[in-house]
Amino acid sequence: MTDYALAVDLGGTKVEAALVDGAGALVPGSRARRATGRSSSSTDLEAAVIGAVTAARASMPPDGRVIAAGVGSAGPVDLAGGRVSPINLPAWRGYPLAHLVAIGAGVDTDAVVLRLDGQCIVLAEQRLGALRGARTAMGMVVSTGIGGGLVIDGGFAPGASGNAGHIGQTLLGDPETGALATLEEIASGPAIVAWANGRGWAGRDGEELAAAYRARHPIAVAAVERCGTAIGRAVLSAAALVDLEVVAIGGGFAKVTPDLFGIIDRTIRDESPLASIDVVVRPAALGDDAPLLGAASLVSELQPA
Amino acid sequence: MTDYALAVDLGGTKVEAALVDGAGALVPGSRARRATGRSSSSTDLEAAVIGAVTAARASMPPDGRVIAAGVGSAGPVDLAGGRVSPINLPAWRGYPLAHLVAIGAGVDTDAVVLRLDGQCIVLAEQRLGALRGARTAMGMVVSTGIGGGLVIDGGFAPGASGNAGHIGQTLLGDPETGALATLEEIASGPAIVAWANGRGWAGRDGEELAAAYRARHPIAVAAVERCGTAIGRAVLSAAALVDLEVVAIGGGFAKVTPDLFGIIDRTIRDESPLASIDVVVRPAALGDDAPLLGAASLVSELQPA
Known part of the structure; x- marks a missing residue:
């Protein structure tokens, strides 16, 4: 099996997901996007996140598996609880996004690292930009x-x-x-x-x-x-x-x-x-790649299993 | 010989100095103050700093010696150059305060640690307050x-x-x-x-x-x-x-x-x-003690000789 991680970026107008290879690079063709928005219901937002994650996973080679996920989200976030309350997505207040991504990625919630989207971007720009x-x-x-x-x-x-x-x-x-x-x-x-x-x-x-x-x-x-x-x-x-x-x-x-x-x-x-x-x-x-690249690099914070 | 450090706090209305013992405490009776102010000339300010430092040193027991100094100053500061430009002391712009304190304390400039006064205060409040x-x-x-x-x-x-x-x-x-x-x-x-x-x-x-x-x-x-x-x-x-x-x-x-x-x-x-x-x-x-207590604790950043 080849191990991949999943990078997810949740924002006020869209959610994006992509596969990340062992070197921390986004897997070409795996990037998927779904719309979000101020008027989205919680069910809409869940469908968007799962939709983007599922589409990204569909690009995985047959011998691949997802072992972890890095998630950047519009804030505020509650890191201890893995929950998010994005100002521009009023349907989600204290929503357990880390758990949702774990479900979509088919991994344990412990294998999901959540951070504020702005922190993902600064991380990516500091490492690569x-x-x-x-x-x-x-x-x-x-x-x-x-x-x-x-x-x-x-x-x-x-x-x-x-x-x-x-x-x-x-x-x-x-x-x-x-x-x-x-x-x-x-x-x-x-x-x-x-x-x-x-x-x-x-x-x-x-x-x-x-x-x-x-x-x-x-x-x-x-x-x-x-x-x-x-x-x-x-x-x-x-x-x-x-x-x-x-x-x-x-x-x-x-x-x-x-x-x-x-x-x-x-x-x-x-x-x-x-x-x-x-x-x-x-x-x-890094432009529009920064949030996903930063989310991808979050996975390196996880302890090896 | 007993080793002491000197703590100095330079502000917009006064400069204070005190001896600090090996445990990081201010030596009772050693605290000295001189006035500063917006209209002070550079010579006035030099006299105030040297006056406060000299008065603090006068409290030292006969077997004592000063081996280092911690200095908090109103900002901005230039840490690399040991220089200060306090907004409310216009006579000093890029003034080499670390060197002046070294002269007053009778130590090498390398034995003087300079930081922004606010950083001294937060340091003291975090350690003791x-x-x-x-x-x-x-x-x-x-x-x-x-x-x-x-x-x-x-x-x-x-x-x-x-x-x-x-x-x-x-x-x-x-x-x-x-x-x-x-x-x-x-x-x-x-x-x-x-x-x-x-x-x-x-x-x-x-x-x-x-x-x-x-x-x-x-x-x-x-x-x-x-x-x-x-x-x-x-x-x-x-x-x-x-x-x-x-x-x-x-x-x-x-x-x-x-x-x-x-x-x-x-x-x-x-x-x-x-x-x-x-x-x-x-x-x-910690009230009025915070700047000096914080300046005193800066000395612990120095490498032992």
Whole structure:
């Protein structure tokens, strides 16, 4: 028999699964995706996870078997209980995701390692991508929500309950009104689209906003500026607190325009409250592969049987 | 000969020094203090540090000698260079404090360990005070400025350049106007006194504000509310990012009224952006001894000669 692991990434719009070979690489052709969403019922979400896992397993060679699974999930998570309560999936509150994946993978729950999705991404970027060699770093995902993960002094930093890295829940004042809001409420893809809609732009999503930005539509330009300013401020606060050297930002909305990184850089330079802050912000390198690659590498935390 | 270490704490209003015995305790009677301040020249500051160090050494028994020093300093610090640039001591930017203390203590610069003051405090509180047993925790000082330090997953977390813990440089919106401001600009003792003065209260300092609060002067009550709200918001953002289990808050202005902790707790409960945040905030236990006790314990990081 050839041993494989399964990598699973649960997010606010999709769940993905793939087989992982003994070297930690995703098995070509094994990657499968199912939709999730804010309106999904718990049964819908269970069907999506089992569907993606089953499809990934269908790519396994006849002599293969799945012996473990690494799971990244939108947070919050409860590591001790293997449970998840993703902010953008309200049907699941304290849902036993590790157990569900164990059922789908045909392994014992002890063979499933669950972590916050942002921690999977920072792990993958640190091992293989934009954070290689970094000792104190943050990975961020700007997408349906905003999440992240930390590397502190060279190590993985899950925090007291496994939920470290929730940079999206940094409390900021709204850049225009000063009203108290989280970074995610200001700068996630849906938040920025809604803000632009509220000012008369008629597009529907981040891709349309990206096109409008390229065409220099003034509301789209202002929306991207708003997003980058808020991200820059949250990065500054995080850099002051944990003394970050580098931040890698990925996720669908981070690709709205390369100019987003210039706005973030300018905010960090112009609004820094502390001369010692010397943080570099760069695009994540692994793109959509990062969550699964990070989830795959979680399996290495398991003790050999 | 009996070996002693020297503990030094440099802050925005004073520098303190004391002898530390082989068990890590402060030697009774050895503690000495000299004034510092925003208007101090570099020569003033040098005289203050050397004065405090010399006075502490004067308490040494005839058979004693100083073999090392632990130094906590207001930040930012440059650990590699042994240099400090305290925000509230503008005369010192990149000043070689470790070297100055080595001169004053009569030891080699290699025998001086420098850390951010907030990190000394969290170290002392974790070993001896309000953070005993905590694995992921923050110490905060609310005084002339606002500083802090982190314990991450049981370990000391200095960050990329030694400046982790700058919770005072969290960027917030002003609770009233929404204008961008740091926690320190909103909630430090001088900031709160200035805010109250701007609204017609005529007192001069935190002690007078504390008395006015006890007398239920409405501006003093509003000022304390403003301070606690801003601290609660910064703690929430920090808890979301590093998943804190406990925060200990000390410093002169934290004693303005015990009610300050109730306001912080209420803010954390009412404004939490994340169900997984379960952070406890309590008063620091070691009071004014924490910075020196933490500086004293830094000496244990030195390799035995």
